[in-house]
Amino acid sequence: DAGVTQSPTHLIKTRGQQVTLRCSPKSGHDTVSWYQQALGQGPQFIFQYYEEEERQRGNFPDRFSGHQFPNYSSELNVNALLLGDSALYLCASSPPGTGDYEQYFGPGTRLTVT
C-alpha cells in the first residue's frame, strides 16, 4: 500500500518564478493538507483541501494557492517566489471520518529559491 507521494523531490527556482508541487494521498484518504517547514522548525499549516475545495487556510499570502482533483491528488502553487519561500513543503493526507486527528505525511519537496 503506497503512502503519500510527492513530486518532485528537490527543486531549485529563481526569485520571481512560479512553482507547482504535486501530492498523491495515501489510498483511501480524501483530505490533503499542505505545510511549509523551515530548517529546524515545526511544520506550518498552509491550507487543507477536501472535496476539491479549500476548507481551511493558515497565515500564508495569496501567492500560495492550491487545487484538489477528483482523484484526491493535490497541487500547491507558489507565485512570485521569494528567497524566504525556501523550505521543505510537506503534503499530508487524512482518512475519512478522522477530521484532523491523524495526518500521514509524504517525504516532502525541498524547494530552494536563489
Next chain:
Amino acid sequence: TQLLEQSPQFLSIQEGENLTVYCNSSSVFSSLQWYRQEPGEGPVLLVTVVTGGEVKKLKRLTFQFGDARKDSSLHITAAQPGDTGLYLCAGPAGGTSYGKLTFGQGTILTVHP
C-alpha cells in the same frame, strides 16, 4: 491561536539512558499527536492521544496526555541510536475537529552509541 511549546529543544544522550520530552500549551486540545522526523523525510505519526490522563505505550516509548488536555509528554526508556531524530507534537488548531494542525517547534534528539 493555540500554541504548543516543546522542551527541551535539544537533547544529546548516551545509548541506554532514559529521557522525557514535554509539550505544553495554555489551551485545551481535543487531541495531540506525536511525530518523529528524520533528516530529508516527512514526519511519521507515532501516536494520537485523545482522552485526558490517557497513557499509550509503543515499545520503549510512553506517551501521556495531561488530565486537563493542555500538555503531553513522551518518555523513552533505554534510548538507542535509532531513536535519533526530530520529535514533534501537534494538535488541532483552534479547537476545531477539522482543519489545520499546529505543531510545536520540535525536540532534536541525538543518541550516541
